[in-house]
Amino acid sequence: MDDLPLQKIAISGATLASIIQRFSSSPGDVDGLLFGNVTHVTPSNLLDDDIPDSSSTRSDSSTLVATITSYFCSGTVNSFYDSLGRLDLPALSRSLGDRGPGRSLIGWFIGRRKTPLRPSMREFAVSVSLSSKTLTLNPSDDSLNSINFPPCVFIVFTSPLSDQLIHTHEHRAFQFRRSTGFFEPKSMDVINIGPAFRGHYGAFCPNSPFPWLSSELRDSSMEEDTMNHMRGILKEQRGLDMCAEGFEVGRLSRLVGSDAANYTSELEHLYGKMLAKLEGLARLVEKSSAMVLEQVSLMLMDNVLLY
Known part of the structure; x- marks a missing residue:
């Protein structure tokens, strides 16, 4: 050729x-x-009226x-x-x-x-x-x-x-x-x-989904461990919800879009209240530390007077 x-x-x-x-x-x-x-x-780029030469x-x-x-x-x-x-x-x-x-x-x-x-x-x-x-x-x-x-x-x-x-x-x-x-x-x-080739994967769907696990194959000890794990997760989630005061994680998705300004102000207000709580906690720790130091000083003075 x-x-x-x-x-x-x-x-x-x-x-x-x-x-x-x-x-x-x-x-x-x-x-x-x-x-x-x-x-x-x-x-x-061929046309119907093209005459090949x-x-x-x-x-x-x-x-x-x-x-x-x-x-x-x-x-x-x-x-x-x-x-x-x-x-x-x-x-x-x-x-x-x-x-x-x-x-x-x-x-x-x-x-x-x-x-x-x-x-x-x-x-x-x-x-x-x-x-x-x-x-x-x-x-x-x-x-x-x-x-x-x-x-x-x-x-x-x-x-x-x-x-x-x-x-x-x-x-x-x-x-x-x-x-x-x-x-x-x-x-x-x-x-x-x-x-140019990303569209080939946009409509992808699995032809062979994972089969469901039969209930007969489940072990009782495995189910008990799973339930204990789920209880622990729920307990931790309740603690987080108390700190978040109703501002759950799902609402964070609304921070993107036309209504983001409203939710941003709510989130800033929530952070402000959390900072206020932290400041109050810091003052309590400071007062308790001062009381502990005062007690230690009194104990030292008592020991000196005894000797």
Whole structure:
């Protein structure tokens, strides 16, 4: 197939998080292979009166998206190539043997700490070697891969150059173009993270609710402990209600909204009364402390007179 440009690279949030976890938990730099598929993007701006011509057809057919569905991480570097970037075909074949059916090799990645987000000369050589092995690395009978595309995707993972309090990772995706011999930066979409995908979870409801526990399975001692616990909670709640003077916790939700001003004044009045009670209690403690000191002084004076 021709060396066509990719529109973007897509990856699931779970796959991206797994790669970052493998990289962050490894003792050193790592590399690995990326599996997935490359598909045509269906244009969304077609009109009924559009007359397709040859130029638009070519433009639509060249709009491609590479989707990363899984990966293989070696746990080290130079796992399927040497220091000069030449492929180690036996090692590469062993890594490809565990990819599973319907997963084509679409590229590779590397994770290196505190380095710039740009390919090195060795990574350039590895990408050249991989992109020239299209037919041997991706068999044509792959059912899930609609396009026999060269493995030209390359992603760099790295950590910040300076130490930070928050542990972060950075990444950047590229497509190696055989026709130009250069890396082209590509946007990478995380397909199930972000505001656009929050609506997928808004209407979530469980399909299998938890079953009710049969009364026959309940133990009498467990029920007694539960009742004692509930009595303790009710006793504590009554004590709190006496302090709150009718301003229960449920009314706190009304502090947000158009009527918040009325309830805010009530709450301030309640706090004022509580502070008055605390002030009275502090004065009682002060008086009792003075009386205790006076009693102690009298006892000391009596002891001195006796001796």
